Amino acid sequence: MSEQKKVTRREFVRDFAVITGGAAVGAGLSKEALAEVQVVKEIAKCGMVVHDPDLCRGCKICEVACSAYHDGACSSYLSRIHVAANDLDLVFSGLVCSQCDSPSCYFACPKKDQALCIDKETGARYINQDECGGCGKCAAACPLPEAPIWFKTVKGKEVAFKCDLCRGRAAGPICVELCPRKALRFEERRG
Template sequence: MNYCTLNISQEKRRVNKMKNCLVVADPNKCIGCRTCEAACGIAHSGGDFFNTNVSKINFNPRLNVIKTAKVSAPVQCRQCEDAPCGKACPVNAISNENGYVSVNKDVCVGCKICMLACPFGAIELASQYRDGEVVDQKGLKMSEEGNPTVNGKGRVVANKCDLCQDRDGGPACIEVCPTKSLKLVTYDDNNNIVEKKDDDEREVS
């Protein structure tokens, strides 16, 4: 375990004692290289990414790097305490437990309402995989016996940052960022950062 991984693990243990934590990016350091995006996709691929047929890999990053002429930064879930996406979900597939917002993909119906409700644009739809295969969507076509059958379309579900909860080293995006523009903070830490930035801007103006 290298120094970077050790630090992330220690930081993860610290923030898990709090109700909420999130990954924040410093746009002044981000170079838009999308290394974080690639690391996220690999961390959630569910298999040996480099030794498996590409068509059988679940490569769906849970963050997206946005680049403009002046700034670049990843867009990812803010782990809202009072999550609008969870409130909007008609089937209660989204909940805030253990300090982060999670999606129950077995319950999600891919209706896109959470995407519209998220104020940060941090949710997308992605194909659901099981055992290396895209899960078929059922329920839109009935068999002669009256049972839901495969309609020829892959099942899609809400896809968002889960802070790499199942990864020992913490969020993969933080570990690989070459400019250290990403960090894991508590909700209180983030509020303090925002308040300091507002104060600095007021002093300049």
């Protein structure tokens, strides 16, 4: 039963990699990560923002909305969702955290529950910048081909940042709300 469960989780992660990254994860989860799956049962599952490259038209409203909301500055590079716009072929691929059931980033964090935390209400896996030391272990542990975790300097200190599903925002993720093409949706996961 346990084996069955692991496979399911691996596929789960891989499927989201396909949606968000455009390519499947080559390798499976490490032994260490698999062991951590056992702990996952205790972690609340969480919805995620899903980007649809067929509907996206690269306007980047999601990025500037995200950064305005979180950082009080509009910027593609402070945004927790990235749309890589290939201007000449008009291919738009989105990159945003999958909020994995088994959050490798959370397990990898040396200050688990202080820096990388699980939101009690929404289940969002989020980074508390006050505690984050910018060690990068979360990004390194991310199973996605390209980690949707980025780094910036805040008050002279390197910190990681990622999608937190706009925790605390009554209307949910702002990128989903403001996307004019409905290329972003919030997908619930329960159980």
